[in-house]
Amino acid sequence: MLKTLTVALAAGAVLSAQTAPAPQFNVVPLPASITAGQGEFVIAPTTPIVVDAALGAQGRQLASILGPATGFDLPVRTGASPATPHIALRLLNDSSASDEGYSLDVSPRSIQLTGRTPSGVFYGIQTLRQLLPTAIFRSARVSNVRWTVPAVSIDDAPRFSWRGGHLDVSRHFMPKEFVKKYIDLLALHKMNRFHWHLTDDQGWRLEIKQYPKLTDVGAWRAQTLIGKYVTQPAPSQFDGRRHGGFYTQDDAREIVAYAAERFVTVVPEIEMPGHSQEVVAAYPEFGSTDEPVEVRQTWAVSPYLLNADPATITFMQNVLAEVVTIFPSPWIHVGGDEAVKTQWEASPRIQARIKELGLEGEDELQSWFIQQMDTFLTSKGRRLIGWDEILEGGLAENATVMSWRGIKGALAAAGSGHDAVLAPTSTTYFDYYQSRDTANEPLAIGGFLPLDKVYLWEPMPAELPAESQRHILGVQGQLWTEYLPDPKAVEYMAFPRMSALAEVAWTPGERRQLPDFLARLAVHLQRLGILDVNFRPQ
Ligand code: ACM
Numbered sequence: 315m316l317k318t319l320t321v322a323l324a325a326g327a328v329l330s331a332q333t334a335p336a337p338q339f340n341v342v343p344l345p346a347s348i349t350a351g352q353g354e355f356v357i358a359p360t361t362p363i364v365v366d367a368a369l370g371a372q373g374r375q376l377a378s379i380l381g382p383a384t385g386f387d388l389p390v391r392t393g394a395s396p397a398t399p400h401i402a403l404r405l406l407n408d409s410s411a412s413d414e415g416y417s418l419d420v421s422p423r424s425i426q427l428t429g430r431t432p433s434g435v436f437y438g439i440q441t442l443r444q445l446l447p448t449a450i451f452r453s454a455r456v457s458n459v460r461w462t463v464p465a466v467s468i469d470d471a472p473r474f475s476w477r478g479g480h481l482d483v484s485r486h487f488m489p490k491e492f493v494k495k496y497i498d499l500l501a502l503h504k505m506n507r508f509h510w511h512l513t514d515d516q517g518w519r520l521e522i523k524q525y526p527k528l529t530d531v532g533a534w535r536a537q538t539l540i541g542k543y544v545t546q547p548a549p550s551q552f553d554g555r556r557h558g559g560f561y562t563q564d565d566a567r568e569i570v571a572y573a574a575e576r577f578v579t580v581v582p583e584i585e586m587p588g589h590s591q592e593v594v595a596a597y598p599e600f601g602s603t604d605e606p607v608e609v610r611q612t613w614a615v616s617p618y619l620l621n622a623d624p625a626t627i628t629f630m631q632n633v634l635a636e637v638v639t640i641f642p643s644p645w646i647h648v649g650g651d652e653a654v655k656t657q658w659e660a661s662p663r664i665q666a667r668i669k670e671l672g673l674e675g676e677d678e679l680q681s682w683f684i685q686q687m688d689t690f691l692t693s694k695g696r697r698l699i700g701w702d703e704i705l706e707g708g709l710a711e712n713a714t715v716m717s718w719r720g721i722k723g724a725l726a727a728a729g730s731g732h733d734a735v736l737a738p739t740s741t742t743y744f745d746y747y748q749s750r751d752t753a754n755e756p757l758a759i760g761g762f763l764p765l766d767k768v769y770l771w772e773p774m775p776a777e778l779p780a781e782s783q784r785h786i787l788g789v790q791g792q793l794w795t796e797y798l799p800d801p802k803a804v805e806y807m808a809f810p811r812m813s814a815l816a817e818v819a820w821t822p823g824e825r826r827q828l829p830d831f832l833a834r835l836a837v838h839l840q841r842l843g844i845l846d847v848n849f850r851p852q
Contacts, residue, residue, distance in 0.1 A: 338833070338834075338837075339444075339445060339464070339466065339834075340444060340833075340834045340837035340838060341441050341444045341445065341834065342444065342503065342813050342816065342817060342831075342834055342835065342838045343503060343504055343813075343816045343817035343819070343820035343821045344817055344820075344821045344825055344826070344830070344831070344834070345441060345468045345469070345470035345821070346469060346470045346471055346821065346822055346825065347468065347469040347470065348466060348467075348468050349466065349467045349468075350464070350465070350466055351420065351421060351464075351465030351466055351467060352422075352465050353421065353422040353465045354420075354422060354462040354463060354464050354465055355399070355420050355421065355422055355423075355424070355425055355462065355463045355465065356399075356422075356460065356461065356462050357380065357384065357386070357388075357401075357446075357461040357462070357463070358386075358399070359384075359385075359386045359387075359388075360386075360388075360389070361386070361388055361399060361400060361401060362388065362389045362390075362391060362396065362398075362400045362401070363376055363377055363388050363389070363390045363391075363400070363401045363402075363403065364390075364391055364392070364393060364394070364395050364396070364400055364401070364402050364403070365390060365391070365392055365402070365403040365404075366392065366403065366404050366405045367392050368405055368432065369403045369404070369405060369432060369435055370390070370392065371432070371575070372403055372432055372435045372436055372439060373390035373403055374390055375436070375439060375575075376388075376390075376401070376403070376439050376442070377389075377390050379439065379443055379450075380446075380450065380461075382452065382453045382454060382455070383449055383450045383451070383452040383453070383454070383455065383456045383459075384450070384455070384456075384461050385455035386461075388401075395424065399422075399423055399424060400424055400425075401424065401425040401427070402424060402425070402426050402427065403427050403428075403435050403438075404426070404427070404428045404429075404435075405428070405429060405430065405431070405432070405435070406428045406429065406430050407430075408430055409430075411429075411430040411434075411471070412430070412434070412471035412472065413430060413431050413433065413434065414431065414433050414434050414437060414471060414472050414475075414506070414577075415429065415430065415434050415437075415469075415470060415471030415472070416428060416429040416434040416435060416437055416438035416441075416468075416470055416471075417429075417438075417467075417468065417469050417470070418438045418441055418442060418466070418467075418468040418470070419466075419467050419468075420445070420463050420464065420465050420466050420467075421465050422465065425442065425463060427439070427442065432577075433506075433577040434471075436501075436576070436577050437470070437472075437504050437577075438468075438470070440501070440502055440503075440504055441468060441470065442463065443502075444838075444841070445463045445464060445466065446461060446462075446463055447459050447460075447461070447462075448837060448840045448841050448844065449844075451841045451844040451845055452844055472504065472819065472820045473788075473819065473820055473821060473822055473823070474773075474786075474787065474788030474789060474819050474820075475506075475787055475788055476506075476507055476735050476787035476788030476789070476790065476819075477503075477504065477505040477506050477507060477788055477789065477790075477816065477819035477820060478505065478506075478507035478508070478509050478581075478735065478737075478788065478789070478790030478791070478819075479496065479499075479500045479505055479507070479508060479509070479790065479791050479793070479808075479812060480508075480509035480510075480511060480737070480790055480791065480792045480793055481493070481496055481508070481509070481510060481511060481793050481795075481804070482511040482514065482792075482793060482794045482795040482796075483510065483511060483512060483517075483519050483795070484511060484512065484513055484514035484515075484516050484517045484518070484519055484592075484795075485514060485516050485517070485613070485794065485795040485796045485798075486557070486795040486796075486798060486799050486800065487517060487519060487533075487557070487558060487559035487560075488795070488800075488801060488804070489559075489801070490561065490565055490568070490569065492801040492804075493510075493569055494569065494572050495801070496508070496804070496808075497569070497572060497573045497576060497578050498576065498845075499808075499809070499812070499842075499845070499847065500576075500578055500812075501576035501577065501578055502841075503812065503813060503816035503820075504816060504820050505578070505812075505816055505819065506577055506578055506579060507578065507579050507581055507788075507790065508573055508578050508579070508580045508581065509581045509583060509647065509790060510569075510580055510581065510582050510583060511583045511585075511794075512561075512582055512583055512584060513532075513583070513584050513585045513589070513590075513592065513593070513649075514585055514589045514592070515589055515590070515591035515592055515609070515610035515616040515618065516535055516538075516591075516592065516609060516610045516611075516613075517532065517533055517534070517535060517557070517558055517559075517560075517592055517609060518532035518533050518560065518592045518593065518596070519533060519559070519560045519561055520560060520561055520563075520566060520582070520584075520637070520640075521560060521561065521562045521563050521565075521566075522633050522636050523563070523636060524632050524633075524636065525596070525597065525629070525632070525633065527596040527597060528592075528593065528596050528597075528633075529560040530596070531592075531595055531596040531609070532592040532593060532595060532596040532609060533558045533559060533560040533592075534556055534557070534558035534609060535556070535557050535558060535592075535608070535609040535610065535611050536556060536608065536609070536611060537552040537553055537554050537555055537556070537557070537611050538552065538553050538555065538557050538611060539551070539552055539553075539611060539612045539613065540552060540553055541757065542757060543612055543613040543614055543796070545614075549612050552611060558609075563636070563639075563640050566582075566640045566641070567640055570640065570641060570642065574642075579643050579644070579645075580641055580643055581641075581643045581645050581646070581647055581699070582637055582640070582641045582643065582646060582647065583647035583648070583649055584630075584633060584634065584637060584646075584647070584648060584649065585648070585649030585650075585651075586620055586630055586648055586649055586650070586683065586684075586687070587619045587620040587622070587650075587653050587680060587683050588615070588616070588618075588619050588649070588650075588651065588652050588653025588654065589615075589616065589649055589651065589652065589653075590616075590618060590619060590620050591607060591609065591610045591616040591618035592609045592610065593620065594607055594618045594620070595607050595608050595609045597629070599625070600620050600621060600623075600625075600626045600629055601618060601619070601620065601621060602618070602619045602620065602621045602657040602658060602661050602663075602664055603618075603657055603660075603661065613759075613796040615652045615654055617654055617656050617657055618657065619653055619654075619655070619657050619658060620683075621661075621663065621664060621667075622664065622667050622671075622679055622682070622683050623667070627683070627686045630686075630687065631686070631687070631690045634646060634648075634687065634690060634691060634694075635690075635694075638691075638694050638696055643696070644696060644697055645696065645697050645698075645699045645714060646691050646696050646697070646698060646699070647698075647699045647700065647716070648684060648687050648691075648698055648699070648700050648704075649700060649701060650680070650684055650700035650701050650703050650704040651700075651701035651702075651703050651718070652701075652703065653680055653703065655676035655677075655680075658676045658679065659676060664676075664679070667679070674707075675707075677706045677707030678707040678708065679707070680703070680704075680706065680707055681704070681706070681707030681708045681709075681710070682707075684698070684700060684704050684710050684713070685708075685710045685711075687710075688710035688711060688712055688713055689710075691712075692711075692712050697712055697713075697714055698710060698712060698713045698714070699713065699714040699715070699716055699735070700713060700714075700715065700716065701715075701716050701718055701723075702715050702716065702717045702718060702719055702722070702723025702724075702726075702727075705723055705726055705727065709726075709727065709730065709732060713727075713732060714727070714732060714733040714734065714735065714787070715727035715732060715733070715734045715735070716734070716735045716737050716790070717734055717735065717736055717737060717738060718737045718738060718739060718743075718792070719738070719739070720738050720739075720740065721736055721738055721775050724736055724775065724786060725775055725777065725778060727785065728778055728782040728783070728785035728786060729778075729779075729782055731785070732785065733785050733786075733787050734785055734786055734787065735786075735787050735788060735789070735790055736773050736786065736788070736789045736790070737789070737790045737791075737792055739761070740763070740767075741763065741767060741768055741771040741773075742768070742789065742790060742791050742792055742815065743761060743763060743792050743794070744763065744791050744792060744793050744807045744808055744811050744812065745758060745759045745761075745792065745793060745794040745795070745796070745797065745798065745807060746758060746759065746760065746761030746762060746763040747760070747761060747762050747763070748763065748764055748765065748807070748811070748850055749762075749764065750762060756797070756803060756806065757797050758797050758807070759794065759796055759797055763811070765810060765811055765814055765852065766828055768791075768811045768814040768815055768818070769814040769817065769818065769826070769828055769831055770828060771818055772823055773786070773788075773789050773818060774786060774823075788819055789815060789818055789819050791808070791811065791812050791815045793807060793808055802848040803848075805847050805848040805849060806848050806849065806850050807850075808849075809842055809847050809848075809849035809850065810835055810838070810839060810842070810849050810850070810852065813835060813838060813842075814831065814835075817831060832852075835852065836852075839851075839852070
């Protein structure tokens with residue numbers, strides 16, 4: 315990658331020597347439209363930020379973004395713009411403008427940032443931040459920097475409404491402060507969904523008041539596999555250290571509020587009926603065999619499934635009833651992936667249940683299970699979202715599909731009038747290796763997903779009829795943490811691939827050019843470095 319980047323920069327240098335030097339706006343993701351102007355705006359210690367009454371929070375956000383590095387305590391006030399140089403944040407009453415869009419006009423006299431909603435203004439602030447010298451990202455005063463913004467006119471709006479980043483906190487628990495940092499990084503990239511994978515075989519991570527054993531038992535595993543998971547020979551090397559942790563409901567509410575200030579919706583995931591070994595460890599009565607089991611210490615797919623008794627359905631609905639009081643998200647994720655059906659096939663009780671419900675087999679039973687959650691969530695005014703296996707055996711009425719095994723699931727969902735999010739392994743699984751030289755990379759789950767492959771992905775399936783394209787809500791990057799033991803490991807895998815995906819999600823497809831992205835990325839990585847992000851060097 316280093317070579318590619320050097321070549322790209324050299325090519326850019328040759329071009330700009332031959333043509334008029336165009337200012338380089340190193341904004342990631344690239345805005346929909348940028349026109350360079352003449353001159354620059356200089357931010358001075360007394361430059362006022364004037365805002366519409368509804369934008370007080372955004373005015374304060376901007377002042378607090380500009381404050382630490384400049385050392386300026388910029389005044390924020392509501393009302394009319396003064397004749398002197400100023401920054402103005404305005405709301406536009408124009409129902410034709412994209413909800414999340416904004417326009418940013420910078421001249422030597424003023425910076426005018428206008429959005430139709432506060433989220434649009436927030437995204438304009440993210441752009442403005444990136445038009446300043448990178449030192450603006452420092453958290454303490456930097457002297458000898460002129461805080462200038464080049465004159466420019468930007469009109470911008472996102473391509474997709476779902477611009478997601480996922481984080482698995484089950485396989486390895488991630489501290490609350492890192493979850494906030496991850497949300498900050500998503501927001502910096504104008505991403506707006508945080509898919510929080512809160513439960514899995516290796517640990518349940520959310521306090522549920524009615525079922526305390528979910529965290530007393532389910533949040534802790536006795537030890538963790540060392541090295542790569544293989545079945546031959548059977549796993550034998552473990553670290554001997556208890557691992558776990560969970561978020562209290564107040565912790566989760568704090569995260570939700572933190573995300574909301576950054577226009578990020580937190581979509582919680584509660585896995586069912588598979589990826590549930592930790593639930594069975596805590597409450598064996600909801601499992602499908604009579605064997606006791608511990609919270610899982612190895613990776614790969616566990617055979618432990620929930621059963622489909624009425625008491626189990628009630629249990630999961632009670633869990634979701636608490637979940638919806640914590641997470642205002644319109645979508646609640648119920649997992650549904652990789653529920654291998656061996657225990658259901660072998661269980662006379664489950665087989666009797668299939669008959670009793672008049673179903674055809676195990677796939678239909680899973681569909682029935684998910685349908686019970688769909689009905690429940692719909693009654694709470696929410697929408698169920700699940701991995702694409704929820705299509706097997708029939709898709710629940712109001713479900714949205716997250717397509718991970720390629721995009722077939724998204725095509726099937728969109729074709730039948732359901733919404734879908736694209737999360738295919740081939741371009742969005744950031745737990746895959748970033749280089750073929752795996753010996754010089756940290757141990758990963760496998761695969762190969764280099765930065766350019768993420769960037770060059772055209773997500774809208776060509777085979778999808780135009781009238782169904784609106785069902786493709788957007789794209790999402792996945793961070794599964796079997797082999798990512800801590801925040802630094804997550805950052806290494808997430809960046810800069812998430813930066814590339816942010817551009818896939820935000821920027822019009824025809825505007826994306828790999829060499830241009832790599833040139834902007836070189837500057838963007840300086841920002842990430844200042845923010846103490848352990849990105850993979852390019
Ligand atoms: C998945 O990767 N099992 C959704």
